Amino acid sequence: xxxxxxSAWALPARSEAAVRxxxxxxxxxxxxxxxxxxxxxxxxxxxARKLGLELDAPLLDELQQAGYLDERRFAESFARSRRRRGLxxxxxxxxxxxxxxERELAxxxxxxxxxxxxxxxxxxxxxxxxxxxxxxxxLLQRGFGPSLAxxxxxxxxxxxxxxxx
Numbered sequence: 001x002x003x004x005x006x007s008a009w010a011l012p013a014r015s016e017a018a019v020r021x022x023x024x025x026x027x028x029x030x031x032x033x034x035x036x037x038x039x040x041x042x043x044x045x046x047x048a049r050k051l052g053l054e055l056d057a058p059l060l061d062e063l064q065q066a067g068y069l070d071e072r073r074f075a076e077s078f079a080r081s082r083r084r085r086g087l088x089x090x091x092x093x094x095x096x097x098x099x100x101x102e103r104e105l106a107x108x109x110x111x112x113x114x115x116x117x118x119x120x121x122x123x124x125x126x127x128x129x130x131x132x133x134x135x136x137x138x139l140l141q142r143g144f145g146p147s148l149a150x151x152x153x154x155x156x157x158x159x160x161x162x163x164x165x
Contacts, residue, residue, distance in 0.1 A: 026059065029053070029059055032051060033047060033051060034068070036050055036051075037063070040077075041074040042074060043074050043075070043096075043099045044060055044071060045100020045101075046099050046100060047060065047069060048060060055100075071101060071102070071105055072108075075096055075106060075108070076109045078092075078095070078096060078109070079092050079110050086142055087142050088117075088139070088142050088143035088145070088148070089114050090145060092109075092110050093106050093110055093143075094143070096110070114145075114148055115148060118139055118148055118149060118152035119152040119155050119156050121138070121142070121152070122135050122139060122149075122152045122155075122156035122157075126153070132154075132157060139152060139153070
């Protein structure tokens with residue numbers, strides 16, 4: 001790679017004289033935390049990883065007390081965004097757990113009933129000529145439970161009782 005391009009993207013090397021004081025390092029981490037949190041909510045674990053901190057770091061406690069870092073707000077926002085993408089509860093739970101959200105909080109954030117969403121997805125897929133088996137597999141891949149997926153496909157394949165004839 002050309003040295004000129006590499007130097008434009010590389011971070012400057014630190015010399016012994018350029019090492020920051022602990023206070024300057026904390027200030028820098030705080031500024032980076034504000035910049036990261038201004039883009040979107042993060043879980044405590046995500047922010048700690050991005051900042052290179054331990055989960056019990058005082059900076060994270062400070063951000064949480066000030067209201068900048070809120071696990072519940074993150075979990076609910078994340079669950080809503082994944083639901084809009086058509087994902088089911090099981091998949092959303094798994095993704096929240098991967099992001100370090102506690103199990104109980106993840107369950108609370110995903111309490112919404114999946115049946116109507118699964119039925120609507122199934123109805124659209126069936127209307128495109130997909131088989132019930134294909135639609136069921138699709139719903140399972142999206143994170144809907146097996147019994148819910150089967151019920152949604154069965155219900156979507158039946159004509160609506162209120163539709164005009």
